[in-house]
Each structure stands twice: as structure tokens, then as C-alpha cells.
Amino acid sequence: VPIPVDVVLPCLDEAGALPGVIATLPRGYRAIVVDNGSTDGSAEVAEAAGATVIRETRRGYGAAVHAGLLAATADVVAVLDADGSLDPAVLPTAVDMLASSDLVLGRRRAESWRAWPPPQRVANALLAWRVRRRLGIAVHDVPPLRVFRREPMLRLGLTDRRSGYPLETLAAAARAGWRIAEFDVPYRPRIGRSKVSGDLRGAIVAVRDMSAQLRAAGA
């Protein structure tokens, strides 16, 4: 019998991608879609596809993931983008890796240049290099796919509620002495429009948020 896993899907206007993502979750995995203010019917689409839908008033990726963690009840939680860029079929591999790790990261391996355009790819590689060098953890991505146990994660007490959240996750986990493991996952072109790295305003906010987290971590 597979162990129950709650899958937190932060979602801002992902109505086009949600049905496919939810339908390909492995058996025993529950979708928790966290919506803040989608105007494309994402919440209704997610509900119709069988997901649990949480509505969060505060905008931001970190606010959405945090609300999903609070709504989750399973011991094991996976965080995954709701845009179709990541395949939920890889999740059981990550869950298995929790036997010897506290945080499992899906290192994105782009299927094409369109899946991960050069500017975003280079920015992320640079960020990961700084994380390796200054935080001393062997990671090659600051990734949107993360698997961990819910209660210890809540005890890390993350405070970022926007785009610095994934980096704060790595810094806090490293500080707490967590065993961090990485595995390769295919990164596909997303369905719909980017809200963060592929959007000018989103990217500016992300660089600012990530820089603040790097400073906070002394990196």
C-alpha cells in the first residue's frame, strides 16, 4: 500500500494545465491546489478534476505554498508547480528517497530550450552555484519540486511569502542539518503564461526576493 502524500500545487491562472497535472498524480497522492485570485477559473477547474482547493488571500508563491502546508494532513508533502512543466509521475521516486533524506529536490533537466530559456537557466545555475559555495550543500537547482515531511518543515518556520521561498527552504534546511538529496527530473515547456521567471515584473521581484534570502543566509 503506498503511503499517503499530499501534493501542494501553488496556482495562479493555471486552468489550462491543472486537469493534466491532477490526472497524472500517482495513486494515493492528493492534490491541494492553492489559488490566490486566479481569474481564469482555475479553482473551479481544480475542483472539477477532484483536487482539494484552498483559497489564500495573500498573493505570492511562498504564501500559497505555506497555506498548502497548513492545509495538508499527510506526513509526507510534495510541492510541485501547477503549470504542467513537471511530471507528477516522478514523485514516488522522491518519496522513496525520503528513507535516507529529509529534503528531496527535483533537479530540472530541460527537454528543450523552450522549456527553460537561456536567461532563466543561467540565472538559476548561478544561484545554485552560490548556494553550493556559501551554504555548503551539493545542489544544482533551486527547484520548484520539493518533497519532505510536513511537521519538520513547518518547524523550520519559513517567513518568505514570495519568490524567495524556495531558496529560504534550502538555507533553513541546511542550517537545521537536514540531509538534502537531489534527483534529475525532466523539465517541459509549461502550459500557459509564466508568472515568475518568464514575466518581467515577476522576474524583477524574484531577483529581489532571492537576493534578500542570499543576504539573510550570509551567502
Ligand SMILES: Nc1nc2c(ncn2[C@@H]2O[C@H](COP(=O)(O)OP(=O)(O)O)[C@@H](O)[C@H]2O)c(=O)[nH]1
Ligand atoms: N497561488 C499562487 N501561485 C503562484 C503565484 N505565483 C506563481 N504561482 C504558481 O507557482 C508556480 C510557478 O510559477 P511559474 O509562473 O511557473 O514560474 P516560472 O516557472 O518561474 O515561470 C505555478 O504553478 C504558478 O501558477 C502566486 O502569487 N500565487
Ligand SMILES: [Mg+2]
Ligand atoms: Mg513554471
